[in-house]
Amino acid sequence: MAIHASMKKRLGERCPSPETIRRILRELGLSKGSPRDRRGYTKFERDRPNDLWQIDFKGEDYFGPLGKLYLLAVLDDCSRFVVAARWYTTQEEAHVILLLRETFEHNGLPNEMVSDNGVQFKTLQGEPATRYCRLLALLGVRVIYHSPNHPQSKGKLERWFGTVMSSFVPEARLLVAKRPRLTLGEFNTQFGAWLEWYNTQHRHVSLGRRPPAKVYLEHPKRVDRALTVVVNWDAWVVAAEERTVSKQNVVSIGGKKYTLPPGYASTRVQVRKFEDRYEVYAGDTLVEKFYKSPGTSGGVQWQERVITMNGTFKFKKRAYNVGCSYAHVVVRVQVAASGKEILVYAGDTLLARLNISDSSAY
Numbered sequence: 001m002a003i004h005a006s007m008k009k010r011l012g013e014r015c016p017s018p019e020t021i022r023r024i025l026r027e028l029g030l031s032k033g034s035p036r037d038r039r040g041y042t043k044f045e046r047d048r049p050n051d052l053w054q055i056d057f058k059g060e061d062y063f064g065p066l067g068k069l070y071l072l073a074v075l076d077d078c079s080r081f082v083v084a085a086r087w088y089t090t091q092e093e094a095h096v097i098l099l100l101r102e103t104f105e106h107n108g109l110p111n112e113m114v115s116d117n118g119v120q121f122k123t124l125q126g127e128p129a130t131r132y133c134r135l136l137a138l139l140g141v142r143v144i145y146h147s148p149n150h151p152q153s154k155g156k157l158e159r160w161f162g163t164v165m166s167s168f169v170p171e172a173r174l175l176v177a178k179r180p181r182l183t184l185g186e187f188n189t190q191f192g193a194w195l196e197w198y199n200t201q202h203r204h205v206s207l208g209r210r211p212p213a214k215v216y217l218e219h220p221k222r223v224d225r226a227l228t229v230v231v232n233w234d235a236w237v238v239a240a241e242e243r244t245v246s247k248q249n250v251v252s253i254g255g256k257k258y259t260l261p262p263g264y265a266s267t268r269v270q271v272r273k274f275e276d277r278y279e280v281y282a283g284d285t286l287v288e289k290f291y292k293s294p295g296t297s298g299g300v301q302w303q304e305r306v307i308t309m310n311g312t313f314k315f316k317k318r319a320y321n322v323g324c325s326y327a328h329v330v331v332r333v334q335v336a337a338s339g340k341e342i343l344v345y346a347g348d349t350l351l352a353r354l355n356i357s358d359s360s361a362y
Helices: 002-014 018-027 093-107 131-139 151-178 184-200 212-218 233-237
Strands: 052-057 068-076 082-088 112-115 142-145 239-244 250-253 256-259 268-273 277-282 285-291 303-306 312-315 318-321 330-335 341-346 349-355
Touching: 052 151, 068 093, 068 151, 082 093, 082 184, 093 131, 093 233, 131 142, 151 184, 184 212, 239 250, 250 268, 256 349, 285 330, 303 312, 312 330
Parallel strands: 052 112, 112 142
Antiparallel strands: 052 068, 068 082, 239 268, 250 256, 268 277, 277 285, 303 330, 312 318, 330 341, 341 349
16 A cells, blocks of 8 residues: 555664554544455465364574574464474474374374475475475375465464464473483473473463363364375485595585595485484495484484593593593594494594594493
8 A cells, every 4th residue: 555655764674564554543443445355365264173274383583592483383273282392403304204104103194284384394386296285185184375475375274373472482492491311302301291281281261271181182174194105214204315425535414514434525415314323325335324413303323532641542441542632632433334343523524534443341
């Protein structure tokens, strides 16, 4: 509208929305017409649990030492029951598949799923379908996308994100401040406890003061679609990319350099990206595994050590020597994919690849 355009130039971000301007004009009797036609708006309200699920990533939030995190959630439209939710460090499509696996195996399948047009959910015209689309097609779940710039289409999930911000996030930031070494896995454990409270104890006004779980689990017309298709989840979760190994036997992954065992210089390898690690393959042969920071998905696969004055450190009940020049250096140590060596890193730099047979027991 012309008034909004004029005010936008003068007020910038402080300019009220077009709907607010229309409302004020109507209240002052200055509107020339009837309220805007709303026939194009359809209220999302399903009668049965598991008929429609909403899925989305919440925008980034910062939690001290944990840094920037994104919340991915799946909410049942009828009951407001959050069937699955977890915080991640990125908005990768693999996280979507992992969360869907968890909830499909535990809660069964919905008839339909609605999302926005994010790249995790919808591809550009002419490009191959996303893994999200192909997986849901395989399982017989209809995919729906809401109109761009129209968050009302998944308003229940947006309102739930607001509840997370007001109820969970303040306490979570205090927790992270008190425990700066808190891992993402531990953070999600705390969030899981809060989510259990929300689903089972929080009395929702729109549900007649009943908690979401009561409606979701006890509704007489609930849709029950068990996951009966056998799914090779690793094939759906893992993102594989090809790389050329440098003459120095180094491969670059995610902006960092990783050293492979001898014999792969100038060859093409495949990098498979898991949530907690990278696996490098030459054909069908596993060349090496490189673990990411602990806390992303569970077990810690590498450990930190401090090199002593005489250049040694202990790992898995054996002593290793890397030389006095590395005294007092903090390193991280992991077992190589072969099981016969250990890799010793200082930051992203490989200091040594040591044979387990060359160490001494203690």
